[in-house]
Amino acid sequence: MSDVTLESITKAYGDDTAVDDLDLTIRDGEILGIVGPSGCGKTTTLRTIAGFETPTAGRVLFDGRDVTHVPPERRNVGLVFQSYALFDTMTVRENVAFGLEMRDVPADERRRRADELLELLDIAEFADRRPRTLSGGQQQRVGLARALAIEPHVLLLDEPMTGLDAKLKTRLRTEIGALLADLEVTALYVTHDQEEAMAMCDRIAVLNDGHLEQLGTPADVYRRPDNAFVANFVGTSNVLEGTITDGRLDLGFTELDGSFDASGDVRVAVRPENVAIGGPLEATVRQATYLGERTELVAALPDGTTVTLRANGDASYTRGDSIPVAIDADRIRVVE
Template identity: 55%
Template sequence: MSVSTTAAAVAGRTEPAATRGGGARVEFRGLRREFGSGVVALDGLDLTVEPGELLALLGPSGCGKTTALRVIAGFETPDAGEVLVDGEDITRVPANRRDAGMVFQSYSLFPNLSARDNVAFGMRVRKVPAAQRAARAAELLELVGLPEHGDRYPHQMSGGQQQRVALARALALEPRVLLLDEPLSALDAKVRLTLREEIRRLQLSLGITTIFVTHDQEEALSMADRVAVLNAGRLEQCAAPSELYERPATAFVAEFVGTMNRLPGRMTDSGRVAVVGTEQPVDGAAPEGARDVEVLVRPENVTATVEPDGDATVVAASFFGSVTRVLLDLPGGVSVKADLASRDAGALAPGVRATVGLAEQPVLVVAAAS
């Protein structure tokens, strides 16, 4: 994630999702899905999505996030567990009867149909009268900002415009749940930013429960009410973006979300941890019986000051607008990243000697690698 966007991306939501409208409540209960090769995609997933909430499923490739989305859509059948929507078990309900709208990464528009007819396709299948279909399609194209594009075919539209049409098509039947499977990953950065803001605006205005699969941390943290981090088919943590970033529940979450330094430390008799010349309080429990540990620290909590006799050496400095990320080498082959205000980082050029410190705050401590 870009250093300059971290603060905005992790800003907390001020309005509880459940107060925003009539979206459905979705529950995953003990979901397990194993494929023939012995790969376990979901390993007892328990997760609840509140009505009207936008929940992002985030994790590395193969963590199970897309499988979870396909299970709720009805494209995958779990080996064990249940999927409930507003208390109704839909685990064995066919996909075409689940009242869920899905938007794919690849758009999946019909190339021989205009934008208007693509949006109206599901209504035509359900035999909605032609006049009603046309009115609804025009309304939705207006909603997604494409009122003049109804007669255009997919090849006549940009990727961002095609994805807007796909979103309008998913909303045409007024689904109880909207499912988004990495819908922005094929777009360039500027279009991606614009479209994610539009998706969030629409989701908030409609109050529809939305599950958004992404591998992009910035997308997840900036769009979602809560983010569920998956790892090897299991839920590591589900929390608001600010909590996920500032108070990660596990070392995996701490290192996967954002950037994290891993520094050698030593537990003290007082229960604190000594690290880079400071003593810090421990967040949670330290590894039992361990003296030598590793300490997880965000770059923005690292300080660096020019000092001719300092034991750190600046290796590189990367400018990100208001923030500059400085990479320093410490004794013992340890490297540390520090995110500093650019106005204070000008003197920290490569080769300069410096002193490194940490802001006083609780830190996560894990067992030292053997």
């Protein structure tokens, strides 16, 4: 068992509250993603778990044990940074063995375990090189191997792939996701890239301004955003204003049937993929971005509201084109 619980954590710097009364549990063996815009408190949360920040209020529990005031070196957490922060004065193998050395593991055992991890991360051939001579992706593998070598209670990843190029990122996240699942590592994955979080994490916590906006599986958060912020931050959403009366949603330019629970003035979120081409509504193309397999369109609805939608890449659109669209009423989510 290795879980981490944050109990009403508050971290303030003077008048500035970075994290405000946050409750969060990282379950045993799961990868929990924290996403949010910069300054939302995600890095502060990570540093609080690592022990580099002492919360102004609240407790940090590892398996129910209070570690709030335990110094970082005695918490047994693995850290992986965006900037790698590898030790350039040592070889790759020495980097990976560093944590074991600090734990007074005998030299031959250190070497064996370091080599094992380097093998696992597919970087064994660089064992005797200096980290600086490796590519970004390889360096990040070294960083991960180094953090995993100490068999951490929790692995904390702070934007580990932000510096890497898109293709490598995609490959690495599949690989690392599988590896962490195999090793049954409990991990916290901090990123501003919601797509990365969706791909890597078992659950996602969306943070905004120090508050937890929503916590759930990637599908939950994507399909059933609790509020407009989550709807906008995770994926793209069209947020429209309307009125619900007797389960019918009146958007002004059209009325949609659906069993809406709420009533009165509301804001609803519609994903771009739930606005289909071909339907009763008349829209005017404002902007068309050709992306190869699809074209992303920004179109104005009859009342002037713009929505983002996606069209097949085969058809071509230009600004000013008139297109028929339909909104899938079943996929509309009331967010406010």
